Amino acid sequence: MRFQLTDEQQDFARSLDGLLTAAGTPAVVRSWAAGDPAPGLALWSRLADAGVFALAVPEAYEGVGPLPVELAAAFVELGRHAVPGPVVETVAAAALLGRLADLGDASPAKRLLPALASGGTSATLVAPGGGPYALDADSADLCLTVTDGHELTLASGHHPVVVSADPARRLAVPRPGGEVLAAGPAVTEAAAYALGWARLATAAQSLGVGLTLLEHTVAYVKQRTQFGTPIGAFQAVKHRLADTLIALEFARPLLYGAALTMAPADIAAAKVTAGEAAYTAARTALQLHGAVGYTEELDLSLWLRKARPLRDSWGTPSACRAAVLTA
Amino acid sequence: MDLTHTADEDAFRAEAREWLATNVPSEPLPSLETEEGFAAHREWEGRLAADRWSVVNWPVEYGGRGADIFQWLVFEEEYYRAGGPGRVSQNGINLLAPTLFDHATDEQRARVLPPMASGGTIWAQAWSEPESGSDLASLRSTGVRTEGGWLLSGQKTWSSRAAFADRAFGIFRTDPDAPKPHQGLTYLMFDLKAPGVTVRPIGRLDGKPAFAELFLDQVFVPDRDVIGEPGQGWRIAMSTTGNERGLTLRSPGRFLAAADRLVGLWHERGAEAELRDRVADAVIGARAYQLFTYAGASRFAAGGTIGAESSLNKVFWSEYDIALHETALDLLGAEGELADTAWSEGYVFSLAGPIYAGTNEIQRDIIAERLLGLPRGRRA
Numbered sequence: 001m002r003f004q005l006t007d008e009q010q011d012f013a014r015s016l017d018g019l020l021t022a023a024g025t026p027a028v029v030r031s032w033a034a035g036d037p038a039p040g041l042a043l044w045s046r047l048a049d050a051g052v053f054a055l056a057v058p059e060a061y062e063g064v065g066p067l068p069v070e071l072a073a074a075f076v077e078l079g080r081h082a083v084p085g086p087v088v089e090t091v092a093a094a095a096l097l098g099r100l101a102d103l104g105d106a107s108p109a110k111r112l113l114p115a116l117a118s119g120g121t122s123a124t125l126v127a128p129g130g131g132p133y134a135l136d137a138d139s140a141d142l143c144l145t146v147t148d149g150h151e152l153t154l155a156s157g158h159h160p161v162v163v164s165a166d167p168a169r170r171l172a173v174p175r176p177g178g179e180v181l182a183a184g185p186a187v188t189e190a191a192a193y194a195l196g197w198a199r200l201a202t203a204a205q206s207l208g209v210g211l212t213l214l215e216h217t218v219a220y221v222k223q224r225t226q227f228g229t230p231i232g233a234f235q236a237v238k239h240r241l242a243d244t245l246i247a248l249e250f251a252r253p254l255l256y257g258a259a260l261t262m263a264p265a266d267i268a269a270a271k272v273t274a275g276e277a278a279y280t281a282a283r284t285a286l287q288l289h290g291a292v293g294y295t296e297e298l299d300l301s302l303w304l305r306k307a308r309p310l311r312d313s314w315g316t317p318s319a320c321r322a323a324v325l326t327a
Numbered sequence: 328m329d330l331t332h333t334a335d336e337d338a339f340r341a342e343a344r345e346w347l348a349t350n351v352p353s354e355p356l357p358s359l360e361t362e363e364g365f366a367a368h369r370e371w372e373g374r375l376a377a378d379r380w381s382v383v384n385w386p387v388e389y390g391g392r393g394a395d396i397f398q399w400l401v402f403e404e405e406y407y408r409a410g411g412p413g414r415v416s417q418n419g420i421n422l423l424a425p426t427l428f429d430h431a432t433d434e435q436r437a438r439v440l441p442p443m444a445s446g447g448t449i450w451a452q453a454w455s456e457p458e459s460g461s462d463l464a465s466l467r468s469t470g471v472r473t474e475g476g477w478l479l480s481g482q483k484t485w486s487s488r489a490a491f492a493d494r495a496f497g498i499f500r501t502d503p504d505a506p507k508p509h510q511g512l513t514y515l516m517f518d519l520k521a522p523g524v525t526v527r528p529i530g531r532l533d534g535k536p537a538f539a540e541l542f543l544d545q546v547f548v549p550d551r552d553v554i555g556e557p558g559q560g561w562r563i564a565m566s567t568t569g570n571e572r573g574l575t576l577r578s579p580g581r582f583l584a585a586a587d588r589l590v591g592l593w594h595e596r597g598a599e600a601e602l603r604d605r606v607a608d609a610v611i612g613a614r615a616y617q618l619f620t621y622a623g624a625s626r627f628a629a630g631g632t633i634g635a636e637s638s639l640n641k642v643f644w645s646e647y648d649i650a651l652h653e654t655a656l657d658l659l660g661a662e663g664e665l666a667d668t669a670w671s672e673g674y675v676f677s678l679a680g681p682i683y684a685g686t687n688e689i690q691r692d693i694i695a696e697r698l699l700g701l702p703r704g705r706r707a
Contacts, residue, residue, distance in 0.1 A: 001336075001397050003621040004629065005328055069328050218699050233702040235688070238695030245694060246639050253618030254611070260330050269611040321607035325590070 003253070005073060013073040016050060020081035026299040032084035033167035037139040040084050047083070048119020056094040056197055058101075061113035066098070068197070068259040072204040076255075079208020079278075079310075082302045084168040086124040086136040088201040088314065090116060093123035093144050096194035100152070103186040108152065112142065126174055128188070129195040130314050133171035134158060144181075145174050146191040152182040166305040192264075198314040199267045203255050203274040206310045210248045210278035213285040213303050217241065221288055237288060244284045247277035268315065268323035275311030275320075282307035330621065332401065339394070340401045346378060347409035358672060359415045360535035365449075365491040368415035372446025382420055382444045389436065390444030396624040403580035410584070418488055419443040419450030421576055423496050426514070430555040430563050438551075439516070451489035451519065453497030453541055454564075457482055461689050463498075464508040464561060468543065470499040470515060476549040477501065479517060482542055487683070489539035490528035494518050498560040505558070512560035516552040523547070533666060533675045576637075576684060577644045579617035582651070585673070586613035589655055592670075596658045605654040612647045619643070635697035638690040645680030645687060652677045 005013070023043050032040040047053070055071040057063020065071070071091065078087055094116045101109035115121040121141035124134040128146060137143045137158040145153050155174035162171050218241060221232035231237050251274040258270040282304050286293045293300055311317065332340070356371065357364035375381035376390060384399040385391025394402065414420065424443060427436055442448040459466040468481025479499055489495060498512045505511025519526055523546040528536035555563045586609045593599075593606045619640065623633055652674035656663035665671060681687040695701045 001330060001332060001621060002328060002625050002629070003330055003618065004625045009328065218701065222701065230702050232695075233704050235692065235704060238699075238701050238704070239688070239691040241699055241701070242642070242691035242694035245698060246642055249636075249639050250612075250615045250619055250643055253622045254615050256328065256622075257330060257614070257618040260328065266614070269614055272607075273611055273615060318604060321604045321611075324607045324610055325603065 003256070005069070005256070009070060009073050012051075012070060013077055016047070016052070016074055016077040017080070019046060019050060020077060020083065023081075025081040025083060026302055029082050029084050029168045029302045032170075035138075035170075037085075037136075041139070043083065044085060044122060045119055047078075047087075052078075052087075053090060053094070053119050054117040056091045056098070057113050057117035058098050061098065061101070061109050061117060063094070063098075063113065063117040066095070068200060068262055069256060071197075072200060072255050072259040075201045075204030076208040076211070079205035079210075079306075080212045082168070082209065082212070082306060084136075086122055086134075086140050088198050088205065089125040089135055089140070090123045091201050092127070092194040092198035092314075093125045093142070095197035096125070096127070096144070096146070096152070096190045099190040099193040100182055100186060103190060105182050105184075105186055108181040125194070125198075127191045127194060127198075129192075129319075130198065132173055133162070134174050135313075136170050137161075137172040137174065138170055143174050143178075145178070146187060150184050150187045151180050152187045152191075153177070154179040154181055164309055166309045168302070168306070169309055195314065196262060196264055196267050199271040199320070200255075200258055200262075202310055202314045203251075203258070203267070203271040206271075206274040206278040206307070207248060207251050207255055209303050209306050209310060210244075210251075210274070210281035213278070213281040213300070213307070214241065214244050214248060216300055216303075217244075217281075217285040217288050231288070240284050240288065244277075244281050247273075247280045251277040265324050265326070268320040271315055272317045272320035272324075276317060278307040279311045330618075332397070336397055336401050339398050340405055343380070343402050343405040344409070346380060347405055347411060350374060350378075351409045351411050355410075355669060356412045358535060359413050360490075360531070360537040362491060365415060365488075368412055369446045369449060371412050372414070372416050372449075376445040381416070381446070382424070385424070385440065385444065389440040396627060400579065400620065400624060403578035404583060405580070407578070407580040407584035408587075415488065416443060416446055416449055418452050418492075419448070422452055423450050423516075426496075426554060426563060426566075429566060430514075435551065435554065448494055449488060449492045451486050451492035451495040451539070453483040453486050453489070453495040453517075455483065455485045457484055460485075461686055464512075466498065466500060466512070468497075468499050469503065470501040470513055470548070472501070473547070476547055477513070477515065477553070479515065479523075479543045479546040479548055482540065484540045485529075485538050485683075486541050487538045489519060489526055489541060490536040492519060495541065496554075498564050501557055501560075509561040511558055512564075513557045514554040514560040514563045515548050516554065517543075517546055517548045521546050521548075531675065532678065533672075576641070577648075579613070579620045582613040582616055582644065582647065585648075585651055586610045589651060589658075592655055592658050596660075599658070602654060602658055605650070605657075609647075609651045609654055612643075612651070616640075616644060616647065635693050638685075638693040639698070641684060642681075642687045642690050642694070645677075648677040648680050649674075 028039045052074050054063040055065045055067045057065050097109040097113050123142040124137050124140040126134050126145045143155040155178040157175045158172035164171050224231050254270040254273050258266040356367040359368040382391045383394040383402045456466050470477040470479050496516045501513040502511030523544040525542040527540040529538050531537040589609050655670040
């Protein structure tokens with residue numbers, strides 16, 4: 001037993017952190033939210049070059065995966081830097097296509113997986129266990145849908161973008177119809193497998209979002225002075241931050257434990273715990289920043305608005321708790 | 328990164344499971360906070376010890392099996408899975424023994440540890456005083472130098488297990504002129520039956536005498552029962568909080584077993600939808616605590632230390648334990664208020680968790696100051 005990230009895994013996460021810090025993600029997120037995806041797509045290429053999108057793709061299709069632990073470590077960094085785009089959905093789509101190939105239908109994988117692994121194309125996905133909206137369908141290269149009737153289709157387009165509480169999440173309902181890529185019970189089975197990857201990646205992203213919210217808030221309460229003292233010296237402030245750290249630090253082992261077992265109940269446990277911890281961090285961050293935290297202008301808002309949608313996407317807390325008990 | 332057990336750990340698990348299946352009493356023992364239950368639990372400690380299961384992580388020479396932290400975790404999982412009784416000797420094993428391993432002489436270890444392992448000597452802790460709770464360093468009980476030892480006087484309180492225990496350990500002010508409150512304290516062991524000791528049991532919330540006040544009037548303690556150097560008591564008492572004790576104060580096995588029992592109760596009670604989420608949270612929390620502990624154990628095994636992180640651990644398990652028992656009582660509905668059920672006993676026990684071993688307020692201060700780097704507040 002060595003339940004710790006290896007040096008290589010930590011180095012990988014650190015290199016992504018360096019890349020994303022240098023990229024200055026807040027400006028990228030604001031452009032993305034305003035409908036200009038160019039800086040986000042440039043960042044996508046750099047993440048692809050670092051190998052992020054190859055982690056869920058088997059070697060047979062030019063990936064390096066499946067490597068769920070590395071994926072979790074990477075997505076914590078994506079969350080920490082609020083990276084926009086259908087990152088989770090691209091990973092889930094890759095997992096779906098890879099699994100479908102394992103189950104005997106390799107043609108969609110042959111056609112689509114290599115470009116997903118290399119970052120040449122991005123994908124969004126609507127599938128059972130997720131909501132009706134395709135995230136960032138307006139900028140994704142592929143819009144995949146899994147229907148209740150066991151069909152995997154490549155949607156030909158989408159309805160107009162609707163606004164999310166997190167403006168960097170651009171939501172659209174795919175138009176019905178489109179090319180059927182695969183059909184049969186294997187599609188449903190592959191989609192269930194993909195849901196696990198979507199939940200794992202979302203959990204990791206949530207943890208990262210929560211860590212950044214905590215980090216920014218700790219920095220703020222150390223420098224914000226009232227009554228002649230940094231507000232971080234007050235117990236009411238300290239204890240709220242301590243509880244936030246506890247929530248995040250107990251989500252972390254669930255995340256990596258789930259990545260190791262990939263058991264649906266473990267993944268659901270990680271998803272609900274990381275999602276709730278990030279939301280706790282958001283509430284703490286907002287409260288302790290005071291009025292300035294309630295402004296769009298402060299970059300904190302980029303993370304504040306992400307916490308709750310991530311908590312609910314690819315499985316609400318209630319759905320995940322139910323999944324824990326059905327194991 | 329992995330979560331796999333070695334073949335040795337698996338073999339150890341199988342051996343423990345087999346022994347426990349044969350030996351764990353089929354009927355629960357009476358509450359260990361009663362005289363009858365205390366005696367029954369002491370006897371159980373003896374049975375554990377006879378086959379070297381009472382202190383598996385101690386060296387063989389003191390009655391253990393030399394188990395490492397992972398084997399210890401495996402044993403605990405099996406112990407509570409099998410429904411093993413609460414450990415009446417836990418104050419000694421979890422609090423005093425680590426201090427002895429770090430700071431005692433060979434003679435002290437050879438004399439004190441084997442009877443602790445067998446249940447022959449049950450230990451109580453004697454930290455708090457009426458005016459010194461969270462601010463422990465303000466304590467006023469004294470040790471005065473005398474021929475061949477020390478004379479202890481003063482009052483200790485909230486002394487867990489002291490109503491029926493044999494001996495106690497704690498810190499006493501032996502140098503009243505030391506410039507700071509943390510200085511001039513000495514770590515001592517003393518006999519609860521010694522002349523000059525009066526034990527007054529205190530009923531906890533449900534009336535059971537789970538702790539006691541200790542009145543000490545010139546109680547003689549020989550030099551051989553001083554641990555470490557006189558005057559170094561504070562450092563010695565605090566030093567063991569930073570090692571694996573941070574991991575072993577509450578074993579994950581206990582909560583995994585409790586969560587399993589809760590799921591059983593939930594199924595038995597007709598799977599009420601409104602409580603489903605809370606039952607799920609109990610399952611998730613037990614797993615989180617197990618994995619958090621495995622991560623800490625991995626760091627420890629790799630040569631790292633467990634410092635202020637143990638405060639995260641303490642707040643988590645103590646609040647988790649209460650939430651789990653509250654859910655059980657809610658599932659029991661009208662029967663939830665009945666005393667003398669296992670759930671009710673567990674609930675009352677859990678309520679003390681956020682208070683003892685450093686209140687959760689103190690733990691949160693430690694987390695904020697040492698892990699998050701926030702400024703120190705008024706607490707000295």
